[in-house]
Amino acid sequence: DVQRSLVLVKPDGVRRGLSGEILRRIEAKGYTLAAVELRDATPEVLAEHYAEHEGKPFYAPLVEFMLSGPVLAVVIEGERCIEGFRSLAGATDPTVAAPGTIRGDLGRDWGLAVQQNLVHGSDAPESAAREIGIWFPGLTA
Numbered sequence: 083d084v085q086r087s088l089v090l091v092k093p094d095g096v097r098r099g100l101s102g103e104i105l106r107r108i109e110a111k112g113y114t115l116a117a118v119e120l121r122d123a124t125p126e127v128l129a130e131h132y133a134e135h136e137g138k139p140f141y142a143p144l145v146e147f148m149l150s151g152p153v154l155a156v157v158i159e160g161e162r163c164i165e166g167f168r169s170l171a172g173a174t175d176p177t178v179a180a181p182g183t184i185r186g187d188l189g190r191d192w193g194l195a196v197q198q199n200l201v202h203g204s205d206a207p208e209s210a211a212r213e214i215g216i217w218f219p220g221l222t223a
């Protein structure tokens with residue numbers, strides 16, 4: 083199925099000037115960009131986006147980190163792009179993410195309370211629909 087997925091270049095990626103490199107990898111893979119917008123997250127948007135992590139020990143540092151600078155909010159499109167982008171991104175922990183992936187090639191552990199792992203990607207069609215609705219209310223999954 084042709085799918086859409088919500089991708090975020092997190093504040094660490096934007097700060098380090100990796101937005102272009104990350105978009106390049108998405109496009110080189112063959113996915114298309116349906117929306118791209120640099121913006122500041124808000125506590126309200128993050129509470130919705132990270133609802134499933136509320137109560138976890140890294141939740142407060144995660145929200146603080148996501149508010150530390152602009153994020154690049156992106157909607158990508160393509161056959162099985164949800165799974166495909168997860169594969170491009172690599173494992174959550176950048177220390178063990180495989181080389182060849184965004185996190186494995188460009189990320190590392192900085193010894194902070196939250197994993198600063200450069201990107202977010204929706205993990206399933208239901209979350210893609212939910213997250214695209216949060217970040218781009220005018221778009222549909």
Ligand code: CMP
Binds near residue numbers: 135140174196198199
């Ligand atoms: P993501 O999967 O996009 O959304 C949840 C985020 O929380 C995750 O990326 C990491 O940035 C962070 N995270 C997840 N698990 C941990 C953990 N065990 N310790 C610190 N941060 C985490």
